[in-house]
Amino acid sequence: MKIIDHPEFQEHECSTQLANGLTVKIFPRKGFHKTAAMLRVEFGSIDETFAVGQKETQRTFPAGVAHFLEHKMFEQPDHDAFETFSHLGADANAFTTYTNTNYLFTTVFNVRENLETLLDFVQQPYFQPTAIEREKKIISQEIKMYADDPSWQLYAGILANLYPKHPLAKDIAGTLASIQQITATDLLECYQAFYHPSRMTLMVAGAVNPNEVLDWVVANQARKTFPRAEKIFRANLTAQRIQGPTIENRVIVLPTQRVKAAFGIKGTDKVDTISQTGLKYSLALELASSIYFGELSDNYQWLYQRGLIDDSFSFEIQVDRGFHYLIMTGETESVAEYFANLEQMLSQTTSSLISANQFEMAKRGLLGGEIAALDSLSSILNQDQGLLFGQATIFDQIKIIKELDLITVTHVWQRFLQTASFSKFEIDPRGENQ
């Protein structure tokens, strides 16, 4: 097991890869009572078209299949894993993102039993047709709930503008129609393709002894056999023809109170998500965005004082497998001015230089927040990059932020903007209902 010391934080992290390919990362935290664990599978909502073994056999699955699989994993031949966690006193959950599926628990008691439960249910598929039909009702309710949530619709809407033909344009959970098509065979095929230990990362943080945890995991894995991992050919989603030309402007009407407006920037430059280079790119974008549009910035202050934005204004950066974007969202009273100003400010960023002082302040802010995140076990796990970005952990992020300099940040920002495409999306309350 590799152990990396971080004396400046009085912490250390441990990691290893087991013989079956499972990556294990352990973050012991002194003084904590709780342990949090997360098993991440590199299979998300955008992975709907792929082939196993041979490229020619590529097939497209109904939208929402990864999320459906997440729901159904908990059901086991003779028990429900969710119930087992409950008996063991743990709090369990799962979530699916665009690029991965995560199963997690937090517990104070029975760490080993909970850890085994986690590994066992995720590594044991059991899909019963009648249970699948019942799950369709539950997931339909979930989809309807998202459909009623204007903030979610805003985010989904701008993504659909940026990537109109890409799976990112679809909801993670799929649609009411697409989930009806999902069968037990579909679930099993996806499971067999992606749920191999070599495509998983187990992360454990909190009140644990790393050697002990590793022994438990090794013993657990030794009891199981896995077929050889076959190569997966995912559809190439970076091609412009698949991403589709960006929709520049779109308005939808929903029964909300206020105008919600999103400005999206789709990066088309090539970013390496295999090594830490991509993570450095992502953090540099984060820092640049906070300098230009964060609360520290003159732009934010200007917009805020004129009432064009309020506390609801925020930005989000995603750099992930095959796509990267920056999205700014907010509620506003005068949407035309809001967009016009954001566009103008954005174009000015390419000519106005960041001062050393601005840079230092923003960097301190980002760095301090990242170190403070070590106090939250869920932050340690959620910020972990799993198998991406050279398997970077929260400590790698801290290190990269420390090393970021003004030239790198400026360079990354310019490179991102140079070939980026832009989009506006608006949710307008002026419907027939108002």
Place this chain on the structure above:
Amino acid sequence: MRKQIKPGIFLTVIPMKQFKTVRIAVDFLTELKPQRQTSRLLLANFLETCSNKYPTQQAIARQLAALYGAEFSVSSGRKGQLQILSFMFESLADQYNPQKNSLQAGINFLNQIIFHPLLTANEFETKNFAREKLNLQKMLLSVNDNKQLLTYLKLQQTFFSSAAQQEPSFGTLAELGKITAQSLWQVYQQMLKEDQIEIIILGDLTFAKAQAAVQTFEFVTKKPQNLPVFYQQELVKKIKHSQLHQPVSQSKLDLGFALPIYYGSRQFSAALLFNAIFGGLPMSRLFLKVREAAGLAYYASSSYDSFRGWLLVQTGIDAKNRAQVIEIILEQLAHLQAGQIADSELADAKQTLLNNYYSHLDSQSSGLNRALFSSLTNRSWTAAEWTKQLLAIDSAQIAQVAQAVRLQAITFLEGEKSK
């Protein structure tokens, strides 16, 4: 350790080595009065965005960033019969902070915010005031977008008999309209003069060090008060109903029950266990019977407010299933009233509550909350006491709690896009 450092001003220090940060809370406490909640929230929002030394949000953001990503917020809330305006500051502890003396820096910052607000003549600076008032107005309007919250607020209004409890803890548009920069400044001066103050600091520090540091605060002494904490009301015989109509696809059904058992009282742990089994835990009766077995809801859960004696059930359903969902919820309550609780179910609930208790020891905000509740109620317990108490509860005691539960109000939000 808690000590009165001046009349009406209390300091609590929770020394813990576990965390990378130090967190400071300064809480202003007063009795909840109708029509006061709006001005308190507007105060919180105004004070969060400017002060004399830091006249813009940007100036505040820059100062916090310069202190290595310090966090600062001002919030207003309700606990039982109390109104709490809370200033919170958190920054990296000295050993991780290139900027030394983080505790004193935090206190100096909070002192600027609390005692040197941005004024023009005899009122809050009007530009910032007008903007924050407008922002709050927009926020209050946006509440309509959150149907779950909307249903909750309607039920709260239907359930409670006291005007102050009926109101949203964040106030109302009607009240907001009446507030001026001058009237708000007067409210604030009165608050500085009269409110009881609880300063709570959590981090790797001693009481003596904290006490020395808080001397910077320009607090005036206060008249001692006897603040009421718990809210109680008479039971009604006839269940109150209210209804909302919204153009959404999912309907919401909320039920309000009286559960007159209060924080730290004799039956408190049994009441927590009751709520856990009924609808509070992920594997509760409501989850299993309404969502899983009958497939009738996306969510179905209960929560228990031990400062207001209130048990609340929230569900998201299809409109046509309303009667059936009410029936199942009441049936589950009846089972618990009859003491039909499996040993394993009880053991699981106990284990989960203990898990939650110990988990909260890993959270700074929970630590600050626990300290505040113990100051307010004079009720506190050690981990060992809590464990012992909880493990001793049997199903008869839970049935007793369930028997005290009385349905008082039902609110239905009808989604008009439902099919």
